[in-house]
Amino acid sequence: MKYTQSFIKTLKEVPADADSINASYLERAGFIEKQMAGVYALLPLGFKVYKKIESIIREEMNAIGGQELLMNILQPKELWDETGRWAEGKDVMYQFKDARDQQIGLGWTHEEQIVDIVRKKIQSYKDLPQALYQIHSKFRNEPRAKSGLLRGREFMMKDLYSFHADEADFNRFYEEVKQAYLKIFKRLGLEVRVVAASGGLIAKYSHEFQVFTEVGEDTIFYCEKCDFAQNKEIAEVKEGDKCPNCDGEIKMAHGIELGNIFSLKSKYSEPMKATYADKNGAKKVIIMGCYGIGITRTMGALVEVSHDDFGLIWPESVAPYRAVLIDLTGKADSIYEKLVQAGIEMLYDDRAVPAGVKFSDADLLGIPYRLVVSEKTGDQIEIKKRTEKESHLDNIDNIIKNLGQ
């Protein structure tokens, strides 16, 4: 993409109403645009990052047998009354009347609808297990939306629901999802910890995938030596305690919850009568789990944990472009063409602006590699990683080999 043809517009100043590190960097660098508190548009640059995170999640969901579908956002009250969550969730759910005076809510989670679908389709133990997921907009009627993409009123989420004949099969799959989640966050370059927590309005207990950072809203007590970690809301330990699992000491940290997995068991299938016939023809309640990842929140968290004074630092797996080519000669078109033909996702800064502007924008955008063509570089190209200070000269063929990996 040539910069002059792109929709990339960076700002020199941090927007006045940016409420967090992620919002200020992402708005300044032109990845997102605030529409109202907690509601952001993903501009083309931000959309590219979003899509890459989405792809990684989709790949790992498909790898464990997830089948993708797309449920609707508009939810009828009657369905949510079956579980009592229309009333229970009224502070979270946007609820209003439509043109026919019927009560409608906007989906903030989809247990009711997926159970409604499954109870019509699943009849026998032969139809189980099933793992169904979607990637779609979710809504929360947050009076105090804040922290940019971390706590939004409209956000993108992946939600997976699984259905099993018995608890043993559910436990097997729950562990598979846990491993898939760890793979996803590793691919995203995020260090996460699995934290025991309450399940809020969804279930009694859950496991959260938390990335530790000072701006995290959640307080976590964890052991540095083993994998013990509890969210404060259910914690049986406090800072300085001895770990119940080993002889390590309990520490405190703040975390951003990027994903969560819930043991639903029969919480929804029982009141909604989602049953199957077992081998002997006996009617049994379906055992369920559900598993979420906040995709736009993950994008915000990536910024919180990976930036410096000059701007964003995207991990290579989700960067909007692999490299930015800065042309100070007006003659780099053929180099750009070569890189594009080699299949490297390039941003070509062909603007007629001072070199300093190009360099500072390259840093601000956080693209992993910076290539410079100038009078000084001659037939060669200067290459520098966003995370390193030192650059070196190399020829185009080596650079293609290097970046093509």
Added chain:
Amino acid sequence: MKYTQSFIKTLKEVPADADSINASYLERAGFIEKQMAGVYALLPLGFKVYKKIESIIREEMNAIGGQELLMNILQPKELWDETGRWAEGKDVMYQFKDARDQQIGLGWTHEEQIVDIVRKKIQSYKDLPQALYQIHSKFRNEPRAKSGLLRGREFMMKDLYSFHADEADFNRFYEEVKQAYLKIFKRLGLEVRVVAASGGLIAKYSHEFQVFTEVGEDTIFYCEKCDFAQNKEIAEVKEGDKCPNCDGEIKMAHGIELGNIFSLKSKYSEPMKATYADKNGAKKVIIMGCYGIGITRTMGALVEVSHDDFGLIWPESVAPYRAVLIDLTGKADSIYEKLVQAGIEMLYDDRAVPAGVKFSDADLLGIPYRLVVSEKTGDQIEIKKRTEKESHLDNIDNIIKNLGQ
């Protein structure tokens, strides 16, 4: 995908509340599930078709320089007041109050928001032209949702917006989009006609991309000999008239509007003050167009024009699977593996159900090719196109060559 592991559940009977051919076939075949009037979930099979339509549209939008972004569904009243469309569109737009007592609407189109973004980002003629599009859920507060996916209250849409320095550049791009749309519908196997029409709440005039079918809601007057076609709402001709362009006769047809393109010119940019500085530094109003395609509606229209008494008939470009393999021997696993390894998207009907059920489900699902392995076929495989009556025997290598195209 093995049928026994899939979430495919067909119904023997047409659902009682199906209100159209597309809803009855799609629900019976397990592609969609009705949640309430005009609101459907896309089940895994339907989602696959949806994704393929989406991909074709995305490819053609990128080919004409479209940059993808993702705007939000929640819309603040203030923004829509700038053009007067909060009040004007109140019968179409879901409007309600949030937890902070602010008025919110659900996006049914996005001119206001995209102009709001663009007026903050575009300053100079050098920043133009721009073409920005998104693919996302849209909402219409329809009191009489009907016709399955054809007139929904929640649906998927691609909406593209273009921004130009002058009308000449806008006209050039408008024609490019028209050609891109014709390519898209051709790839989808749909014969469409470009019809002059009014622009409704969006603009004064538009061009619609109509597929002719008896169930279409729109009345179109067209000439069979040339490309003259007008929607009844603006028509200057009637059935039996002589075509104003040639000596052909005007006919009448009913159409389903799958896409539309609008000359917005300065309708939104002027009241919202979206301007740029021209070469001389003079402030000029940005010239705009917008261009929609109803993706789920297109899926419904495909069913309306392509089915028979036995079920759906998907064009190869969007079929959920390329071929269904029906095993009547219990020994076809290795054939299935070979086909999958050759990169052919297969549905493998490995169910322990009577042959007749497998055959009728294969027809109902509308998958382009049916492969049968039985005692009779020996070392060979019987292959039949969904659209043809005759089958023939062939060996696996030829079949792979054939289907791999």
